[in-house]
Amino acid sequence: MIRFDQVTKQYPNSAAPALDDVTLEIADGEFVFLVGSSGSGKSSLIRLVLKEDTATSGTVEVDGVNIGELANREVPEFRRGMGVVFQDFRLLPNRTVYENIQFALEVIGAPDDEIEKRIPAVLELVGLDGKEHRFPNELSGGEQQRVALARAVVNRPKLLLCDEPTGNLDPTTSLGIMKLLDRINRTGTTIVMATHDHAMVDEMRKRTVEIANGRIIRDEQSGSYKMGDI
Amino acid sequence: MRYAFVSREVKAGLKRNLTMTMALIISVAVSLTLFGTALLLRAQVDRMKGYWYDKIEVSIFLCGNSSLAFTCTGTVTEDQRNAINAKLTGLAPTVQEVFYESSADAYERFKEQFEGSSILANVSPDALPESFRVKIDNPENFDQIASAVGTMQGVESVQDQRKLLERFFQILTGLQAFTLAIALAMLFVTVMLVMNTIRVAAFARRRETSIMRLVGANNSTIRLPFILEAVTSALVGATIASLGIIFAKAYLIDQKLAPNLTFIAFVNWTEVLLLLPWLFLAGIAISAGASSLTLRRYLKD
Numbered sequence: 001m002i003r004f005d006q007v008t009k010q011y012p013n014s015a016a017p018a019l020d021d022v023t024l025e026i027a028d029g030e031f032v033f034l035v036g037s038s039g040s041g042k043s044s045l046i047r048l049v050l051k052e053d054t055a056t057s058g059t060v061e062v063d064g065v066n067i068g069e070l071a072n073r074e075v076p077e078f079r080r081g082m083g084v085v086f087q088d089f090r091l092l093p094n095r096t097v098y099e100n101i102q103f104a105l106e107v108i109g110a111p112d113d114e115i116e117k118r119i120p121a122v123l124e125l126v127g128l129d130g131k132e133h134r135f136p137n138e139l140s141g142g143e144q145q146r147v148a149l150a151r152a153v154v155n156r157p158k159l160l161l162c163d164e165p166t167g168n169l170d171p172t173t174s175l176g177i178m179k180l181l182d183r184i185n186r187t188g189t190t191i192v193m194a195t196h197d198h199a200m201v202d203e204m205r206k207r208t209v210e211i212a213n214g215r216i217i218r219d220e221q222s223g224s225y226k227m228g229d230i
Numbered sequence: 231m232r233y234a235f236v237s238r239e240v241k242a243g244l245k246r247n248l249t250m251t252m253a254l255i256i257s258v259a260v261s262l263t264l265f266g267t268a269l270l271l272r273a274q275v276d277r278m279k280g281y282w283y284d285k286i287e288v289s290i291f292l293c294g295n296s297s298l299a300f301t302c303t304g305t306v307t308e309d310q311r312n313a314i315n316a317k318l319t320g321l322a323p324t325v326q327e328v329f330y331e332s333s334a335d336a337y338e339r340f341k342e343q344f345e346g347s348s349i350l351a352n353v354s355p356d357a358l359p360e361s362f363r364v365k366i367d368n369p370e371n372f373d374q375i376a377s378a379v380g381t382m383q384g385v386e387s388v389q390d391q392r393k394l395l396e397r398f399f400q401i402l403t404g405l406q407a408f409t410l411a412i413a414l415a416m417l418f419v420t421v422m423l424v425m426n427t428i429r430v431a432a433f434a435r436r437r438e439t440s441i442m443r444l445v446g447a448n449n450s451t452i453r454l455p456f457i458l459e460a461v462t463s464a465l466v467g468a469t470i471a472s473l474g475i476i477f478a479k480a481y482l483i484d485q486k487l488a489p490n491l492t493f494i495a496f497v498n499w500t501e502v503l504l505l506l507p508w509l510f511l512a513g514i515a516i517s518a519g520a521s522s523l524t525l526r527r528y529l530k531d
Contacts, residue, residue, distance in 0.1 A: 076448045
């Protein structure tokens with residue numbers, strides 16, 4: 001699903017590269033934790049996969065497409081194949097749960113009947129049925145992240161990128177989100193999740209890739225947050 | 231692209247930014263009104279030139295008994311008059327027609343023009359010079375006539391009536407340049423205002439646009455609502471400008487000026503109505519252009 005081949009990302013105004021000669025392969029349907037301290041390069045990696053940024057050198061392939069060769073006008077279509085959630089949810093505060101998801105579908109030109117069918121289904125998946133007419137500020141943090149998740153997966157993406165999705169949530173709520181991600185992963189969606197959440201990583205026993213100073217220093221199947229833990 | 235979605239976004243945007251929208255509409259209305267006025271003034275000058283130059287003649291005034299010109303030795307003689315007439319007729323095709331106007335004819339015309347005025351009592355027929363009125367093919371050829379007959383005995387003076395009007399046209403042309411300059415300045419202000427409005431709107435909706443980019447909305451879907459917002463304001467402004475110009479034609483020109491200034495041919499309705507689509511086009515072009523340019527800068531690809 002994702003293949004990084006000797007990828008380096010150097011931002012114009014920083015001395016050290018954000019990613020330094022990273023080679024990584026993530027297969028279809030995998031669940032991968034991306035761990036590392038703040039500024040280690042996790043978010044840079046996610047931005048490259050999203051084509052928010054372009055690699056300074058090396059190639060990034062997503063779902064068989066070398067995204068370095070993607071023209072600007074092809075990027076929107078490319079992004080429709082993936083979902084993204086962030087630590088800060090990024091919901092529209094003046095729209096209800098339903099409207100937030102509707103907005104994401106409308107702007108990519110989904111037909112009305114499709115929208116009407118998909119939203120109730122995805123709300124049920126994330127466990128928010130019955131709350132479709134609430135506004136984001138009427139929801140708890142965990143519920144808001146569920147809305148963001150619903151919006152990310154309503155288009156049935158092959159790939160779901162999560163940038164510290166539980167960073168603002170308490171452990172119990174985080175676990176709920178984690179279980180939901182696991183459920184989504186089991187339907188065949190590849191998930192890459194950057195996180196600081198030790199307990200979560202240790203509990204889930206999924207593939208763990210650790211980044212430090214822009215380099216991959218560890219890549220373990222059923223890993224833990226810290227090397228040698230457990 | 232979804233019509234309902236875009237139109238809803240445009241409406242919401244216009245409402246949210248109401249003061250800016252109003253400012254934009256007024257600015258577009260004023261600049262387009264001035265722009266249209268400048269264009270109509272030019273049409274007016276062209277039309278008056280065509281109208282007057284057609285009627286304007288070269289007048290060759292002949293000597294009277296009190297003439298002081300060095301080509302005069304008392305009242306023009308029969309021979310001199312015939313010689314001048316022959317010379318003028320010989321200048322065909324530059325000279326198209328030659329009329330002779332005697333002092334008595336001139337007095338009749340004078341009486342008509344100043345009917346009821348006390349000036350009549352002080353003027354006798356022999357105070358008005360006899361003259362040849364010459365129609366020429368092209369006003370530019372005046373010099374040819376002046377040099378041919380200007381120094382002939384019996385000719386007091388050769389007068390190009392066009393020269394008199396030239397001054398008047400210069401004033402109109404100056405007025406037109408002035409209007410155009412203000413119109414261009416206002417259009418510049420309008421462009422700035424569009425840019426600022428769109429910048430503010432893009433900032434106010436940065437959450438929406440960032441989500442749109444994230445979920446893979448096309449650039450056109452993201453930008454169209456902003457551009458249409460500017461274009462809608464411009465269309466309202468252009469409508470106001472058009473109404474203003476139609477009012478100026480129907481009331482100021484047709485009701486007020488035309489009845490009093492019967493010797494002037496004013497711009498007609500065809501010219502006015504043909505101008506209006508250009509105002510709309512200019513409004514659309516400016517608003518769409520300025521907003522696209524701004525969006526290119528403020529919304530990342």
